[in-house]
């Protein structure tokens with residue numbers, strides 16, 4: 597423990613007289629801040645304004661909330677009967693989507709292709725003929741000369757679209773089946789649907805391979 601030096605100001609305070617202490621306290625008490633001035637009440641107008649706002653919000657939610665029912669707020673919500681509902685995807689809807697994403701640039705919206713370069717799908721014997729042959733063309737692609745509805749084409753190659761090595765598209769078997777079903781129902785075509793199982797069967801039989809030629813497919 598150290599003894600305070602003579603310069604310590606506390607020694608001065610200890611020597612202060614009672615009168616001088618009272619005098620300084622009186623001075624301090626006189627300068628106490630006015631409590632009422634520091635804490636002002638919320639103006640009554642604001643109180644009314646917020647009460648009104650809360651009342652309005654409550655009424656609004658009560659009227660328009662729809663009880664926060666998912667059927668009202670979730671556009672993906674499906675009506676349920678309590679049991680789970682299996683979502684059935686329409687192959688024609690899925691097929692149209694694939695056609696517009698992949699095939700349309702070459703075979704066109706009309707399904708007529710482009711003279712001399714892209715053969716037509718409308719009325720084509722390749723589309724409306726053998727199931728497996730059609731699946732092979734689209735899954736693996738096609739190169740070399742081909743005759744479609746009596747017209748020769750050899751201007752370009754058809755890329756592999758299925759889930760096979762070298763395919764830039766890698767469409768699933770389901771999507772291939774859907775797009776083939778779609779082109780078989782468009783532009784006056786009316787041939788039976790292609791199933792996902794048929795596409796899967798061709799793919800597992802043929803494995804990974806390069807594009808077919810028309811000559812190979814006609815054998």
Ligand code: HEC
Pocket residue numbers: 694695698699700701702703713714715716717720721722723730733734738739740741742744749750751752753754755757775776779810
């Ligand atoms: C990059 C252009 C291109 C794309 C994309 C394309 N094709 Fe082709 N398609 C061709 C060409 C070119 C041929 C002819 C190939 C040949 O000459 O050997 C062809 C041939 C075909 C044939 C056989 C001939 C006929 O006209 O019936 C079918 C069927 C076919 N395509 C369907 C499709 C489908 C379905 C898609 C989309 C999933 C598709 N094609 C995407 C260019 C394309």
